Amino acid sequence: MQYLLMLYAEEGGWARMSPAEQEQGVAAYGAYTQALKTAGALVGSNRLQGTTTATTVRVASGKSQVLDGPYADSKEQLAGYYLIDVADLDAALAWAARCPAASHGIVEVRPIWSM
Template sequence: MRYMLLFHYGEASEETIGPEQMAAGMRAFASYAATLEQAGVLVSGQVLQPSSASTTLTCADGEPRIQDGPFADTKEQLGGVIVIDVPDLDAALEWARQAPPASWGTVEIRPGAVHIEAGAWVPSS
């Protein structure tokens, strides 16, 4: 079963938390990704640029509306995602528990419904 681990946490920069803490966070993510890869459960992963680099698009009355910056005005932002393929929710929870953002933010675990593989929709089960 595919699960997406969505990492929500307060955004920080090297200027706000310091270069040592930023480097430690990057090492923690790299180590976590390597562990997932070695276990054979990593499907994909992505650490996102700050929400200030985002652009949102909505359509109202058939007209696109484009907005720069984050859509949600929240304390925590979506900072990255990892897709894993594991037998069940218990396994997904164990991997989420080990994710670095579990100690400084929130890890949302969401099962996949379908995914695209070789150009076709495939149920995630």
Template sequence: MEYMILIYADEARYEAMEEGPMASLMADFASYTQELEAAGVLRGGAELAPVRSATCVRLHNGKPVITDGPFAETKEQLGGYYLLACAHLDEALTWAARCPAASLGTIEVRPVTA
């Protein structure tokens, strides 16, 4: 079964991070990604551009309405994801708990249904 590991955190916290701690965090992400690859569970993943670059599309009376910015104002923003192939939810949750961002925000785990 495939699971999305969605990484949410306060972007301002990352933007304010000094160079040394940021380099350490990025090294932790590189190691985590290598562990996922070595375990054979990684199917994909990416860091997302900051939420200020988001564009939203909604339909109003059948016509698209396009707005700049995120869908909703929240304390934490979606910053990236991993797509994993795991035998069961418990395995996906174990990987999610090991994500370097787990101590900085929220890691959401969702089964992929299609």
């Protein structure tokens, strides 16, 4: 079954890290991604650009409204995702707990609703 691991983190946190901490972070995500690949669980992943590049669209009274920025204003922002294919929710939660984002943000796990 496929699950989306949505990685939320404080957007400004990366800029406050030292170069050595950033290097460690890149290595941690690289190792995590490789572990998913090796296990045959990785379907896809990407990092998202900052919230300043976001555009929100909604339709009200039949007219579309386009707004700059993300929909929700919160402490953590959606920073990226992993789409994984694993046996069940327990396996997805185990992978989420191993994700580096879980140590400095939040990893939301949602099953994919196949259409």
